[in-house]
Every structure is written in structure tokens, then in C-alpha cells.
Amino acid sequence: MTTSDSTPVAAVLVAIDIAKVRNEVLIEASGHKRRRRLLVLNTRADHDRLIEVLQAYGRPVVCAFEATGNYHRPIAWRLAEAGFEVRLVSSLALARTREALHNSWDKNDPKLAQVILHMLRI
Numbered sequence: 001m002t003t004s005d006s007t008p009v010a011a012v013l014v015a016i017d018i019a020k021v022r023n024e025v026l027i028e029a030s031g032h033k034r035r036r037r038l039l040v041l042n043t044r045a046d047h048d049r050l051i052e053v054l055q056a057y058g059r060p061v062v063c064a065f066e067a068t069g070n071y072h073r074p075i076a077w078r079l080a081e082a083g084f085e086v087r088l089v090s091s092l093a094l095a096r097t098r099e100a101l102h103n104s105w106d107k108n109d110p111k112l113a114q115v116i117l118h119m120l121r122i
Contacts, residue, residue: 012057014084015116016040016065018072023065025050026113028121029057035117042071047078054084064089064116089116 010030017024025038038053040046054061061084065072072088080086098115 011060011062011085012054013117013120014054014061014063015113015120016063016072016075017112017116018065018068018075020069020071023075024111024113026111026117027054028117029059040075042074044078047075050075051078051082051084054079055082061085062087062120064120066091066094066112066116087120089119094119 012027012029015026015028017026021042023040023042025040027036027038029036036053038050040050054063063079063084064087065076066089076086076088094112094115097119098112101115101118
């Protein structure tokens with residue numbers, strides 16, 4: 001059975017679109033008007049850079065992503081090791097949410113990281 005784990009109110013929300021070579025990261029922090037976008041290569045140096053950026057917020061961090069092959073494993077391990085909360089998003093739930101958002105938003109099809117961030121918020 002799954003457990004319901006609510007997201008802390010002051011948490012920094014991080015949505016990651018995992019890919020083979022590079023990951024698209026979308027960061028949303030309460031109190032900031034704009035989201036921050038980063039491209040993070042699948043290298044230790046870029047993972048370290050992402051961890052430094054997230055630690056600079058000085059607040060709890062919740063990271064979410066869809067499991068993609070085995071490409072998510074190194075970054076998930078590094079984020080969990082750094083003390084951040086790491087959540088896997090169901091592929092089916094992600095696809096259904098993306099479809100629902102596409103029908104309700106007037107924009108083009110939303111990017112995967114935007115959908116993951118939306119799912120973290122709700």
C-alpha cells in the first residue's frame with residue numbers, strides 16, 4: 001500500500017526530467033516569483049553543482065522524477081545521499097496528469113518537468 005506523504009509548506013520543489021545524457025531540472029521555491037531552470041549533465045561534477053544550488057536555499061528540498069531506464073539511479077542516489085527527500089513519480093500517473101493538463105491549459109503540451117512540479121504541488 002502506498003503512504004500519503006505531504007510536502008512541507010516551505011520546501012523547495014525540484015522536478016527532474018531524466019534523460020540519458022542530460023537532465024532538465026525545474027526548481028520552485030516559495031517566496032520566489034520565478035522558477036529556476038537548469039540543465040544537469042549526468043556527470044558527478046554537474047550533480048555536485050546541483051546539490052550546491054539546492055543546499056544554498058537552506059530549506060527542506062523535495063525532488064521528484066520518473067524512473068527512466070537506469071539513468072535516474074546515479075542522480076537519485078546523490079540527492080538522497082545529500083539529505084534531500086527523493087520521490088519517484090508513477091509513469092501512468094504522470095501520463096494521465098500530462099494529458100489532463102494539456103486539455104486544460106491554453107499553452108502547448110506541457111514539458112515533463114512542469115507536470116512533475118505540478119504533481120508535487122498537489
